[in-house]
Amino acid sequence: MTAVVETKSLTKDFGDGLGCHDISLTVKQGEIFGLLGPNGAGKSTLVKTLVGLLQKTSGEAHILGLPAGSLEARRMIGYLPELFRYQDWLTAREVLRLHARLSQVPTQGREARITSVLTQVGLSRRADERVRHFSKGMQQKLGLACALVSDPPVLFLDEPVSALDPGARHDVRQLLLRLRDEGKTVFLNTHLLEDVEVICNSVAFLADGSIHANGSVKDILRPMTSWDVLVGGWLVDSLAEIKAASGLALEVVTVAEDGTARLRLSAEHRDEVGWLNHNLDRLGYFIYEVCPVHNRLESWFLEQSERVQEPSNLDEVREE
Amino acid sequence: MFAIIGGTWMEILRKRVLLVTVLLSLVTLGLFFAFVHLQQSAGNGSNALGAYANSTLAVVVGLYLTHLTVAFLSIFSAAGAISSEIESGLLLAILPRPIPRWQVYLGKWVGYVVWSLLYSAILYWTVIAIVHLQLTYPLHWAELIRAFGMFELIPLVLVSVTMAGSLYLPSLGNGIAMTLLFMVGVMGGFLGRLTLNPTSGDNKVVLISNLIIPTDAAYHRMVFALMGGSIMPQTPALGPFSAQGIVPSMRLIAYTGLYILAFVALGIFFFSHKDV
Incomplete structure (x- = not known):
C-alpha cells in the first residue's frame, strides 16, 4: 500500500529541549493511525508540524509524496485542531462556506458538499444557527465537518471526540470507519484508547518527543497464552491441592469473600485448559467461567509509559 | 484572499x-455640531477674513478630534488581528488550508484598512459639511x-503598525503599546510646536517623533493643505494644532508611504515564518 504520511528523522525543537525528535513513521493509505502518548509527549507538535502550522527544525516529512506544510500537501489534508474555535459570529453553514472557499472547493457543487458534510456529522438541523449558540460537542462536530468539507484523502484529527457524548462518539467512530473503507487515511491523535482499539489499524507511542513503540493494533491485542478461570468453593489450601492434582502452572488473581477465586493458567495448548477443568470437577470445585486473556491497549499504554516516564518528571512535562 | 477579506x-x-x-461617532459629531452651532450663534468674525x-478653526478642531477617533478605532480594531486569533484557535483551522500565509495576512490587512479608510472618510467629509453649512x-x-x-494616511499607518504588533x-498589550506609540507622535508634534521659535524650520523633537510614527506629520500636512498650501496669518491662533512653523515636507509624506509598506512587508x- 502507498505511504500517505511518511517522516524520516523529523524534528521540531523549540530550543528548550521540548518538541518532537527524530520521528520516523509511515502511515499507509486506507489506515486509521493512532498517535498515543501521555500529556506533553509532543503529539500535537508532531501533528502541527505535519499540517504546516509549525516549521520543522530538521528531517523530512511528506504527505502523499509532497513536502509536509507545502501548499500542494495542504490541498490533500483536512485538519481538526485540538484547541479550536470557529467564527462564532457566523452560522455553521457560513463557517463551512468559508473553509470550502479557502480549500478551493469548486463553486459548482459546493453547497451540496456543505449540506452533505453537515448531514454526515449530524448538524444539518442546526446548519443555519450562529456558532455562538453551539455547545462544545457541536463545535467539535462542526470542526470535523470543516476537516471533511474539501473531501481530502488524508485527515489529521487531534482529539476529535473529546467533547462528544457517547452517542455522538459512536457516530463519529462509524463515520471514521466509513471514511477508511472509502480509502481515506486518518491520522488520529487521541487519549481515548477504547476508540483506538475499535477503529485504528496501527498505533505509535510517543513520549518525551520520541516514538518509543509502534505496531499494528491487531498484534498488540492478540490473545496471550493465558486463561482466566473463575471457580467456586475456594478454600485456603485449594491452590496447592489443584496444582498437585493437575501439575499445571497456576496462580490466583483474586479471591472473593463468597468463596469464588479467579485463577490464571499459563497454557501453551487448549488441552491444558481441559485438563484443569477435569481436575477441578474431580476435586469438587464449581467452574463458573473460562476465558482466554487478551492484551488491552490500556495495559500496553501503561506498560510503555512506565518504561519511559519517571514520576519525578511528571510535573515538568509541558502541557499540550 | 477575497475569502479572508470578506471574513x-x-x-x-x-x-x-x-x-x-x-453610535459613538454620532455622539462625537453631535457634540461637534453643537460646538459649530455655538460659534455661528456667537457671530464671531463679522468681516469676511474673520x-x-x-x-478654519472649526474645521481644524473638528479634524483634530476626529483624527483621534479614527486612530483609536484603527488601533483597537486591528490590535488582535493575529494574536487573538492564534490564542482562540481560529487561525489553527485556517492556516492548514491551501492558501499562502501572505494572502491571509494581506487579506486581513485589506479588510481592516478598507474599514478604517471608509470610517475616516465619513468623519472627514461630515466635519467639512457641518462647518460648510453652518459657518x-x-x-x-x-x-x-x-x-x-493626508487624513487617510493616519489609519493606513496605524493599521499597518498595529497588525505587525499583533x-x-x-x-x-498591543492595543496599549500602539496607543502609546501614537501618543509619541501626538506629544512630539504638540510639544515641539509649543516650544518652537516660529522662524525655525528645524525642530528635532517633531522630526524624531515623526520618524518614529508619522501620523502627526500626516495630520499637520493635512492642516497645511487645508490652508491652501500657505501659512495663513490666523493660524497661530490654532497653536500646536496648526502647521505653523513646521510644515512636514513631502519627503516626510513619502517616508510615511515607505513606512506603511515596510510594516506590511515585515x-x-x-x-x-511564524510557528502557530
Whole structure:
C-alpha cells in the first residue's frame, strides 16, 4: 500500500529541549493511525508540524509524496485542531462556506458538499444557527465537518471526540470507519484508547518527543497464552491441592469473600485448559467461567509509559 | 484572499463593532455640531477674513478630534488581528488550508484598512459639511481632496503598525503599546510646536517623533493643505494644532508611504515564518 504520511528523522525543537525528535513513521493509505502518548509527549507538535502550522527544525516529512506544510500537501489534508474555535459570529453553514472557499472547493457543487458534510456529522438541523449558540460537542462536530468539507484523502484529527457524548462518539467512530473503507487515511491523535482499539489499524507511542513503540493494533491485542478461570468453593489450601492434582502452572488473581477465586493458567495448548477443568470437577470445585486473556491497549499504554516516564518528571512535562 | 477579506468584514459587521462605532461617532459629531452651532450663534468674525478664520478653526478642531477617533478605532480594531486569533484557535483551522500565509495576512490587512479608510472618510467629509453649512467654510475641492489624502494616511499607518504588533503582542498589550506609540507622535508634534521659535524650520523633537510614527506629520500636512498650501496669518491662533512653523515636507509624506509598506512587508515576512 502507498505511504500517505511518511517522516524520516523529523524534528521540531523549540530550543528548550521540548518538541518532537527524530520521528520516523509511515502511515499507509486506507489506515486509521493512532498517535498515543501521555500529556506533553509532543503529539500535537508532531501533528502541527505535519499540517504546516509549525516549521520543522530538521528531517523530512511528506504527505502523499509532497513536502509536509507545502501548499500542494495542504490541498490533500483536512485538519481538526485540538484547541479550536470557529467564527462564532457566523452560522455553521457560513463557517463551512468559508473553509470550502479557502480549500478551493469548486463553486459548482459546493453547497451540496456543505449540506452533505453537515448531514454526515449530524448538524444539518442546526446548519443555519450562529456558532455562538453551539455547545462544545457541536463545535467539535462542526470542526470535523470543516476537516471533511474539501473531501481530502488524508485527515489529521487531534482529539476529535473529546467533547462528544457517547452517542455522538459512536457516530463519529462509524463515520471514521466509513471514511477508511472509502480509502481515506486518518491520522488520529487521541487519549481515548477504547476508540483506538475499535477503529485504528496501527498505533505509535510517543513520549518525551520520541516514538518509543509502534505496531499494528491487531498484534498488540492478540490473545496471550493465558486463561482466566473463575471457580467456586475456594478454600485456603485449594491452590496447592489443584496444582498437585493437575501439575499445571497456576496462580490466583483474586479471591472473593463468597468463596469464588479467579485463577490464571499459563497454557501453551487448549488441552491444558481441559485438563484443569477435569481436575477441578474431580476435586469438587464449581467452574463458573473460562476465558482466554487478551492484551488491552490500556495495559500496553501503561506498560510503555512506565518504561519511559519517571514520576519525578511528571510535573515538568509541558502541557499540550 | 477575497475569502479572508470578506471574513474580516463579516466579523466587523456581525460583532457589532460597526453599530457601536456608528453610535459613538454620532455622539462625537453631535457634540461637534453643537460646538459649530455655538460659534455661528456667537457671530464671531463679522468681516469676511474673520469668518474664514473662524470656519478654519472649526474645521481644524473638528479634524483634530476626529483624527483621534479614527486612530483609536484603527488601533483597537486591528490590535488582535493575529494574536487573538492564534490564542482562540481560529487561525489553527485556517492556516492548514491551501492558501499562502501572505494572502491571509494581506487579506486581513485589506479588510481592516478598507474599514478604517471608509470610517475616516465619513468623519472627514461630515466635519467639512457641518462647518460648510453652518459657518460657510469655502469648498476649495483641490485643497480638500489633498488634505483628505493626508487624513487617510493616519489609519493606513496605524493599521499597518498595529497588525505587525499583533504578531507578537497579545490583543490588550498591543492595543496599549500602539496607543502609546501614537501618543509619541501626538506629544512630539504638540510639544515641539509649543516650544518652537516660529522662524525655525528645524525642530528635532517633531522630526524624531515623526520618524518614529508619522501620523502627526500626516495630520499637520493635512492642516497645511487645508490652508491652501500657505501659512495663513490666523493660524497661530490654532497653536500646536496648526502647521505653523513646521510644515512636514513631502519627503516626510513619502517616508510615511515607505513606512506603511515596510510594516506590511515585515508583517508578511514574520507571519510567513511564524510557528502557530
